[in-house]
Amino acid sequence: xxxxxxxxxxxxxxxxxxxxxxxxxxxxxxxxxxxxxxxxxxxxxxxxxxxxxxxxxxxxxxxxxxxxxxxxxxxxxxxxxxxxxxxxxxxxxxxxxxxxxxxxxxxxxxxxxxxxxxxxxxxxxxxxxxxxxxxxxxxxxxxxxxxxxxxxxxxxxxxxxxxxxxxxxxxxxxxxxxxxxxxxxxxxxxxxxxxxxxxxxxxxxxxxxxxxxxxxxxxxxxxxxxxxxxxxxxxxxxxxxxxxxxxxxxxxxxxxxxxxxxxxxxxxxxxxxxxxxxxxxxxxxxxxxxxxxxxxxxxxxxxxxxxxxxxxxxxxxxxxxxxxxxxxxxxxxxx
Amino acid sequence: xxxxxxxxxxxxxxxxxxxxxxxxxxxxxxxxxxxxxxxxxxxxxxxxxxxxxxxxxxxxxxxxxxxxxxxxxxxxxxxxxxxxxxxxxxxxxxxxxxxxxxxxxxxxxxxxxxxxxxxxxxxxxxxxxxxxxxxxxxxxxxxxxxxxxxxxxxxxxxxxxxxxxxxxxxxxxxxxxxxxxxxxxxxxxxxxxxxxxxxxxxxxxxxxxxxxxxxxxxxxxxxxxxxxxxxxxxxxxxxxxxxxxxxxxx
Numbered sequence: 001x002x003x004x005x006x007x008x009x010x011x012x013x014x015x016x017x018x019x020x021x022x023x024x025x026x027x028x029x030x031x032x033x034x035x036x037x038x039x040x041x042x043x044x045x046x047x048x049x050x051x052x053x054x055x056x057x058x059x060x061x062x063x064x065x066x067x068x069x070x071x072x073x074x075x076x077x078x079x080x081x082x083x084x085x086x087x088x089x090x091x092x093x094x095x096x097x098x099x100x101x102x103x104x105x106x107x108x109x110x111x112x113x114x115x116x117x118x119x120x121x122x123x124x125x126x127x128x129x130x131x132x133x134x135x136x137x138x139x140x141x142x143x144x145x146x147x148x149x150x151x152x153x154x155x156x157x158x159x160x161x162x163x164x165x166x167x168x169x170x171x172x173x174x175x176x177x178x179x180x181x182x183x184x185x186x187x188x189x190x191x192x193x194x195x196x197x198x199x200x201x202x203x204x205x206x207x208x209x210x211x212x213x214x215x216x217x218x219x220x221x222x223x224x225x226x227x228x229x230x231x232x233x234x235x236x237x238x239x240x241x242x243x244x245x246x247x248x249x250x251x252x253x254x255x256x257x258x259x260x261x262x263x264x265x266x267x268x269x270x271x272x273x274x275x276x277x278x279x280x281x282x283x284x285x286x287x288x289x290x291x292x293x294x295x296x297x298x299x300x301x302x303x304x305x306x307x308x309x310x311x312x313x314x315x316x317x318x319x320x321x322x323x324x325x326x327x328x329x330x331x332x333x334x335x
Numbered sequence: 336x337x338x339x340x341x342x343x344x345x346x347x348x349x350x351x352x353x354x355x356x357x358x359x360x361x362x363x364x365x366x367x368x369x370x371x372x373x374x375x376x377x378x379x380x381x382x383x384x385x386x387x388x389x390x391x392x393x394x395x396x397x398x399x400x401x402x403x404x405x406x407x408x409x410x411x412x413x414x415x416x417x418x419x420x421x422x423x424x425x426x427x428x429x430x431x432x433x434x435x436x437x438x439x440x441x442x443x444x445x446x447x448x449x450x451x452x453x454x455x456x457x458x459x460x461x462x463x464x465x466x467x468x469x470x471x472x473x474x475x476x477x478x479x480x481x482x483x484x485x486x487x488x489x490x491x492x493x494x495x496x497x498x499x500x501x502x503x504x505x506x507x508x509x510x511x512x513x514x515x516x517x518x519x520x521x522x523x524x525x526x527x528x529x530x531x532x533x534x535x536x537x538x539x540x541x542x543x544x545x546x547x548x549x550x551x552x553x554x555x556x557x558x559x560x561x562x563x564x565x566x567x568x569x570x571x572x573x574x575x576x577x578x579x580x581x582x583x584x585x
Binding site: 053054057074075076079085087089091092102105106108150 | 425426427
């Protein structure tokens with residue numbers, strides 16, 4: 001039931017001074033779609049989202065949301081978007097109810113509507129019993145739920161979520177994912193960012209891969225996986241190899257191997273020429289005194305696709321100074 | 336600006352101010368601490384040996400002015416905390432104009448200044464028997480002074496990128512003002528360059544106006560001080576709101 005696009009981003013660019021954070025990004029999010037922007041820290045995801053929500057002025061390019069140009073009609077755009085930021089930014093000194101009350105007022109809801117909606121979201125997110133407690137006493141999971149609740153108070157047609165599950169424990173993260181799926185099923189367009197490949201794979205109908213400010217691929221997770229340009233994956237487990245890590249540099253030296261990394265405790269080898277890669281790797285491990293416990297040709301994953309496209313695993317690079325600077329600049333309050 | 340938009344613009348400002356003040360008053364400690372300092376100063380200087388009634392009636396109005404300064408600047412600086420906690424994003428993501436945000440923060444700052452000053456005025460006049468010859472003139476000065484200090488608060492908020500920096504900047508401004516602004520020492524008795532510096536500070540005009548309202552009731556002096564405070568408000572708000580505007584519409 002995917003209809004026409006509700007978010008149109010074209011050639012969107014953002015410089016922080018001389019620092020290029022987002023470089024000519026273009027994509028569309030269709031109505032009622034669950035769309036994900038996947039990329040490592042510092043890729044430009046938050047900057048992109050903030051420009052879409054009218055909180056940051058683009059250096060170049062345009063964003064059109066529900067037919068309104070963000071730079072010309074920011075209020076019309078803001079009215080239609082519910083933003084869930086990456087950190088739970090509620091007023092800690094105030095109760096959940098008062099927080100929601102304030103949000104309702106900012107979105108111009110009258111008193112009766114406010115009361116109805118507040119009750120509705122508090123019940124939906126199971127916060128009713130704690131509605132009068134100060135938010136600073138809430139647990140992380142409750143914070144997250146309330147942050148999402150606050151974004152829904154004006155019943156926006158579009159929900160924009162920045163790293164909705166980052167920093168949450170597994171159980172809460174699962175709950176949040178279920179909430180996201182439900183909200184999407186109810187007919188809301190969802191645009192989210194994530195640096196977790198699994199999350200993008202499981203949740204999103206289409207995924208845009210973003211790296212160093214560029215959008216390098218955009219498709220359904222299935223298509224992204226299938227379209228790895230002949231790249232195939234091999235899964236190897238070395239016997240007694242508590243330290244599988246030690247094999248990575250050895251194998252990566254071999255000819256015909258494109259990428260080697262650890263995934264779920266196994267060595268994952270990507271190669272365009274598996275017929276040659278298999279004997280090469282087996283010989284190499286044997287020569288180095290390793291015993292292979294298992295070896296198999298694996299289904300391509302979204303992570304394989306990501307590595308194929310960017311040449312690196314999503315978590316391999318520590319944050320550079322530049323990334324840190326971009327992170328600071330993309331969050332409000334930093335000039 | 337279209338006329339029909341005005342009410343919403345103002346309502347937004349009021350909501351923002353209300354939300355700000357609600358937070359400040361929610362944490363009782365915050366309010367008590369910020370008032371404790373001027374109260375402490377009031378007691379220390381009033382109970383000094385040999386302090387005459389006349390000296391006290393000079394001192395209390397000055398402290399009331401100083402309290403307005405502390406209250407307003409502190410409240411306005413909440414912008415910096417809001418930014419660092421990310422709650423400022425909430426307001427930025429909502430369909431609220433930047434003008435409403437600035438006006439809202441200004442209202443909150445001024446209200447806090449007035450309330451703090453009034454508390455000290457009540458304590459001062461009830462405990463030390465200081466009576467104001469013309470209380471309505473004093474109220475005018477308190478309101479105008481609070482607005483001018485709020486303007487300074489917005490400039491600090493525009494300059495500081497994080498709370499510690501804001502604290503440092505505000506102390507850099509507040510403490511010299513406190514000692515040069517005629518609260519504890521008569522500026523006319525200060526050595527040569529100091530009176531000139533004192534004349535450049537808004538607190539000087541606030542204390543002068545309040546002292547006149549308390550002791551002589553000289554309308555001419557109060558009017559002059561009021562005009563200077565209005566000029567200060569206009570000047571600081573022009574600079575401060577420009578800085579905040581730039582920050583919000585990057």
